[in-house]
Amino acid sequence: MSTLDDVLSTIDANQSDAVARLFELLAIPSISASPEHFPDCDRAADWLVRELQALGFEAVKHETEGRPIVTGAAKAKGRDAPSVLFYGHYDVQPPDPLNLWNSPPFEPRIVKVGDDERIVGRGACDDKGQLMTFLEACRAFKQGGGGLPCNVKMVFEGEEETGSQSLPAFMAKHGKELSADLTLVCDTSMWDRETPAITTMLRGMVYEEVVIHGPKRDLHSGLYGGAAINPIRVLARVLAELHDENGAVTLPGFYDGVEELPEEIAEQWRDLAFREDRFLGDVGLSVPAGEKGRSVLEMIWSRPTCDVNGISGGYEGAGAKTVLPALASAKVSFRLVGKQNPEQVSKAFRAFVKARLPADVTAEFTNFGASPAIALPTRSEALRRARRALEAEWGKPAVLAGSGGSIPIVGVFKRELNMDSLMVGFGLDDDAIHSPNEKYERSSFHKGARSWARILAALGA
Amino acid sequence: MSTLDDVLSTIDANQSDAVARLFELLAIPSISASPEHFPDCDRAADWLVRELQALGFEAVKHETEGRPIVTGAAKAKGRDAPSVLFYGHYDVQPPDPLNLWNSPPFEPRIVKVGDDERIVGRGACDDKGQLMTFLEACRAFKQGGGGLPCNVKMVFEGEEETGSQSLPAFMAKHGKELSADLTLVCDTSMWDRETPAITTMLRGMVYEEVVIHGPKRDLHSGLYGGAAINPIRVLARVLAELHDENGAVTLPGFYDGVEELPEEIAEQWRDLAFREDRFLGDVGLSVPAGEKGRSVLEMIWSRPTCDVNGISGGYEGAGAKTVLPALASAKVSFRLVGKQNPEQVSKAFRAFVKARLPADVTAEFTNFGASPAIALPTRSEALRRARRALEAEWGKPAVLAGSGGSIPIVGVFKRELNMDSLMVGFGLDDDAIHSPNEKYERSSFHKGARSWARILAALGA
Numbered sequence: 001m002s003t004l005d006d007v008l009s010t011i012d013a014n015q016s017d018a019v020a021r022l023f024e025l026l027a028i029p030s031i032s033a034s035p036e037h038f039p040d041c042d043r044a045a046d047w048l049v050r051e052l053q054a055l056g057f058e059a060v061k062h063e064t065e066g067r068p069i070v071t072g073a074a075k076a077k078g079r080d081a082p083s084v085l086f087y088g089h090y091d092v093q094p095p096d097p098l099n100l101w102n103s104p105p106f107e108p109r110i111v112k113v114g115d116d117e118r119i120v121g122r123g124a125c126d127d128k129g130q131l132m133t134f135l136e137a138c139r140a141f142k143q144g145g146g147g148l149p150c151n152v153k154m155v156f157e158g159e160e161e162t163g164s165q166s167l168p169a170f171m172a173k174h175g176k177e178l179s180a181d182l183t184l185v186c187d188t189s190m191w192d193r194e195t196p197a198i199t200t201m202l203r204g205m206v207y208e209e210v211v212i213h214g215p216k217r218d219l220h221s222g223l224y225g226g227a228a229i230n231p232i233r234v235l236a237r238v239l240a241e242l243h244d245e246n247g248a249v250t251l252p253g254f255y256d257g258v259e260e261l262p263e264e265i266a267e268q269w270r271d272l273a274f275r276e277d278r279f280l281g282d283v284g285l286s287v288p289a290g291e292k293g294r295s296v297l298e299m300i301w302s303r304p305t306c307d308v309n310g311i312s313g314g315y316e317g318a319g320a321k322t323v324l325p326a327l328a329s330a331k332v333s334f335r336l337v338g339k340q341n342p343e344q345v346s347k348a349f350r351a352f353v354k355a356r357l358p359a360d361v362t363a364e365f366t367n368f369g370a371s372p373a374i375a376l377p378t379r380s381e382a383l384r385r386a387r388r389a390l391e392a393e394w395g396k397p398a399v400l401a402g403s404g405g406s407i408p409i410v411g412v413f414k415r416e417l418n419m420d421s422l423m424v425g426f427g428l429d430d431d432a433i434h435s436p437n438e439k440y441e442r443s444s445f446h447k448g449a450r451s452w453a454r455i456l457a458a459l460g461a
Numbered sequence: 462m463s464t465l466d467d468v469l470s471t472i473d474a475n476q477s478d479a480v481a482r483l484f485e486l487l488a489i490p491s492i493s494a495s496p497e498h499f500p501d502c503d504r505a506a507d508w509l510v511r512e513l514q515a516l517g518f519e520a521v522k523h524e525t526e527g528r529p530i531v532t533g534a535a536k537a538k539g540r541d542a543p544s545v546l547f548y549g550h551y552d553v554q555p556p557d558p559l560n561l562w563n564s565p566p567f568e569p570r571i572v573k574v575g576d577d578e579r580i581v582g583r584g585a586c587d588d589k590g591q592l593m594t595f596l597e598a599c600r601a602f603k604q605g606g607g608g609l610p611c612n613v614k615m616v617f618e619g620e621e622e623t624g625s626q627s628l629p630a631f632m633a634k635h636g637k638e639l640s641a642d643l644t645l646v647c648d649t650s651m652w653d654r655e656t657p658a659i660t661t662m663l664r665g666m667v668y669e670e671v672v673i674h675g676p677k678r679d680l681h682s683g684l685y686g687g688a689a690i691n692p693i694r695v696l697a698r699v700l701a702e703l704h705d706e707n708g709a710v711t712l713p714g715f716y717d718g719v720e721e722l723p724e725e726i727a728e729q730w731r732d733l734a735f736r737e738d739r740f741l742g743d744v745g746l747s748v749p750a751g752e753k754g755r756s757v758l759e760m761i762w763s764r765p766t767c768d769v770n771g772i773s774g775g776y777e778g779a780g781a782k783t784v785l786p787a788l789a790s791a792k793v794s795f796r797l798v799g800k801q802n803p804e805q806v807s808k809a810f811r812a813f814v815k816a817r818l819p820a821d822v823t824a825e826f827t828n829f830g831a832s833p834a835i836a837l838p839t840r841s842e843a844l845r846r847a848r849r850a851l852e853a854e855w856g857k858p859a860v861l862a863g864s865g866g867s868i869p870i871v872g873v874f875k876r877e878l879n880m881d882s883l884m885v886g887f888g889l890d891d892d893a894i895h896s897p898n899e900k901y902e903r904s905s906f907h908k909g910a911r912s913w914a915r916i917l918a919a920l921g922a
Contacts, residue, residue, distance in 0.1 A: 203683065205683075205783075207781045207783070209781075214745075214746070215744040215745055215746055216744055216745030217744060217745075217893065217896055217897070218895065218896045218897070219744060219896070220866065220894055220895045220896075221766075221768040221770055221794060221796070222664065222666075222796060222864070222865045222866025222867055223650075223761065223864075223865050223866055223890070224744065224761065224865070225761070225766045225768045225794075225796055225865060226750075226751040226752075226760035226761050226764055226766035226768075226796065226865065227740070227741065227749050227750060227751050227757045227760040227761050228741065228744060228746055228750060229746060229748075229750035230750070230768050230769060232700070232769040232771075232772050232791075233700065233701075233703075233704060233768075233769060235697075235772075236696075236697045236698075236700035236701040236769065236772075237697075237701040239693070239694065239697035239701075240694075240697040240698040240700075240701035240702070241701070242694075243694060279688070280688065280689070283676040283677055283678060283680060283685065283689060284676055284677030284678075284821070285675070285676055285689055285690060285821045286820060286821055287690075287819070287820035287821055288688050289687075289688060289689055289690035289691070289819070290687040290688055291687075296688045299687035299688040300684065300685065300686070300687050300688050303687055304687075305682075305686045305687035307682045307686045307687075307691050307694075307783075307785055308691060308693040308694060308697070308774075308775065309682060309775050309776050309781070309782060309783055309784050309785070309786075310693075310774065310775035310776035310777050310782070310784070310786075311693050311696075311697075311772055311773065311774045311775060311777075311789065312772065312773060312774075312777040313769075313771065313772045313773075314769065314770050314771035314772060314792070315770050315771035315792060316771050316772075316773040317494060317495075317555060317557075318494065319494045319623050319624075319829060320494075320623060320624060320668045320670075320770070320792065320794075320829035320830060321494065321554060321555070321622075321770060321771070321792075321895065322666075322668070322768075322770055322794055322866075322895065323770050323771070323895055323896075324768055324770070325770075325771075328772065330693075331775070331776060331781065331782075333682060333686075333781070333783055335682070335683065335686055335687065358748070358750070359747060359748035360741075360745070360746040360747055360748055368780060368781035369781060403683075404681075404683045404684045404685070404686060404687070405681065405683030405684060406683060434681075
């Protein structure tokens with residue numbers, strides 16, 4: 001019998017222990033946004049170091065300016081095996097609002113729903129459950145398969161939920177040790193609960209805050225209204241003009257670097273039979289709001305967008321107040337695709353606003369992020385092998401998916417180490433990551449580990 | 462020696478005590494917009510009842526559906542004296558943004574600026590300082606002048622800043638007791654710090670809040686951005702289209718009932734040599750924002766306007782959050798003139814919004830006020846006497862002014878009791894009412910009381 005079968009059998013046999021190990025990690029409230037939980041972030045990092053050492057990995061906890069970063073490394077059993085770097089994060093989102101949880105967020109438990117079992121707790125999916133699928137796969141190779149089929153390195157950070165501030169400097173310093181043939185990331189979703197997915201497109205982002213200043217102080221709209229310029233009126237006009245009648249973004253040059261979807265991907269997406277009505281219907285909508293003539297999947301995966309994420313100005317309390325405010329502000333973000341240049345988009349936005357300011361009005365800008373989109377190769381050998389491996393596990397071909405969200409770290413790997421990433425994850429749309437009652441299907445956890453075992457075996461073959 | 466001179470001397474001699482009394486009232490945070498301050502509104506009403514009783518007035522605190530209304534009445538010393546009804550309000554605007562105040566808003570203090578002394582605190586001008594000028598004038602007649610020259614009634618409400626909801630029903634019920642020959646109102650401004658003014662034109666107002674609803678819950682802009690309609694984008698477009706390129710309001714039928722200024726008033730206003738540059742320059746502006754071809758005085762006194770008084774939606778905290786919000790809202794007010802019909806303007810606004818809603822988006826409206834504009838007679842005997850009295854105090858003729866603000870109660874007095882109002886106030890443009898660091902010049906407070914003493918004497922002569 002092949003080694004892979006032994007490995008898969010070992011994973012199956014170890015399920016209870018694997019869940020127990022995950023529960024230990026889930027019980028640590030490693031919330032990177034809360035200073036009072038910084039010690040818990042350290043505990044989670046220490047826990048990972050011990051786990052890696054128990055697996056025979058060399059493991060190190062590195063102090064940073066923020067939360068510690070854990071690295072691990074172990075050799076393949078054979079020579080000339082390829083090397084992979086697995087990335088995950090041990091920090092989690094804050095659990096509030098606490099009152100909406102059905103059980104305490106850091107007391108993980110199994111909840112049965114029909115025939116399914118769910119692992120419930122903060123981080124169950126994002127990203128503790130997902131990263132443990134990879135550790136369990138490695139364990140099975142060590143215990144039941146005679147050794148790893150690839151040289152495996154790992155890096156776990158503790159600031160993914162707060163912007164990965166320490167990671168770029170760490171990568172710049174430790175790049176050489178971390179360098180590998182391919183990065184593996186387990187922080188994305190499946191297409192649906194039966195169909196695996198490899199995410200190959202990630203949108204980038206530019207996030208700007210603009211404050212429009214008019215009169216030097218708040219005025220009484222009865223005494224000055226009509227004569228004094230109202231910054232909300234100016235802001236409304238600027239924001240209204242960011243989209244045209246067809247839902248396209250009007251910033252000059254905005255679509256520079258945006259390419260049409262390759263026909264093979266477009267065709268694959270059409271074949272997915274994505275239910276636009278259900279996707280929108282779930283959130284109370286029926287008509288797509290983006291560019292006319294585009295499918296919803298294009299709108300959320302492969303087309304750039306502009307959204308106003310927040311707006312504020314004047315009197316926002318209950319009832320009426322006749323103020324003519326001194327300022328108004330908006331938070332505006334752009335999701336980028338293809339080769340759109342974040343700096344150019346930021347510049348174009350600022351110029352767009354300034355061109356629309358009447359006399360006496362000024363604009364002040366703050367940038368909260370600028371990262372390009374990422375498109376990973378869809379025809380590489382590694383991807384082909386991973387797809388075959390996933391199909392063997394799930395019985396269905398893996399979808400090559402886009403993601404509307406951004407995972408900036410994938411760009412950092414590419415820039416700093418010139419490494420492409422293979423993003424395979426086992427989350428589901430209803431996992432409620434960042435929300436109360438976060439869960440991870442037990443089948444995702446179990447078959448996720450099996451999937452990684454198959455992928456590692458395929459890459460090392 | 463005439464009685465009036467005694468009265469004026471008494472006012473002069475009582476200045477320190479008068480300021481101390483005003484400070485007591487200013488220290489009560491009677492914010493009618495905040496339920497947690499409703500008990501403070503009661504305290505302010507009780508304080509006024511005690512003050513009136515101390516002056517020998519019959520005083521009553523009337524419960525209403527909202528904040529209490531205080532009435533007072535005292536007879537003139539002579540027979541056949543005319544009767545006046547003085548109106549003021551004891552409620553104040555919320556003090557936010559608190560961080561822009563140089564001292565706590567409800568800890569009144571005197572601040573010296575050059576040779577001037579300013580009474581600083583929320584309500585210092587609007588309307589506690591102003592209403593106390595009248596009380597101090599009455600006190601002086603009682604203490605130093607042998608009695609009041611007119612039968613004096615007073616009515617103080619506690620909901621002026623929130624739309625005077627309870628007053629119409631109160632007037633309908635208590636109209637007979639309150640009826641008098643003339644209403645006196647002290648809630649307006651002087652022409653400048655040396656020149657008194659009588660306000661004879663008041664703009665009306667329609668105040669609407671609109672909430673735009675899109676998705677049924679807040680969404681992640683990465684996952685839904687592009688496909689899901691953003692209510693802020695819809696709201697921005699609606700608000701942007703409320704004005705045309707020339708600063709005119711675009712609501713269909715909005716200018717129905719708006720008449721050109723009578724030539725005699727237009728001529729008087731031209732003669733005022735109003736310094737547009739200074740009026741705007743004081744608040745950091747240089748170019749009038751209203752209808753092209755109109756003077757600033759027209760814009761603020763005799764032309765209708767539209768202002769967005771507040772806007773809110775999505776993430777308004779520090780930093781970045783990629784939310785696509787479920788709703789966005791704005792508070793929009795219209796200042797009305799001439800015969801503009803408030804109900805029609807309200808209807809036109811709602812139709813205007815609804816006509817601009819894309820699929821899946823709904824709008825919800827709340828009205829916070831609808832009152833027509835008011836024009837008072839400019840040739841009455843009472844007005845002539847008041848002008849002479851003001852000129853005697855200030856050494857300059859009183860300007861017959863318009864006011865951009867609305868005092869809905871003046872319309873209620875006219876409608877319910879068929880009484881005209883004499884609006885004399887001592888506010889200045891830089892008093893920052895409704896803004897941080899609201900102040901009232903000590904000279905306004907002192908000479909305001911003297912002005913009322915002269916007016917009462919003139920009316921009673």
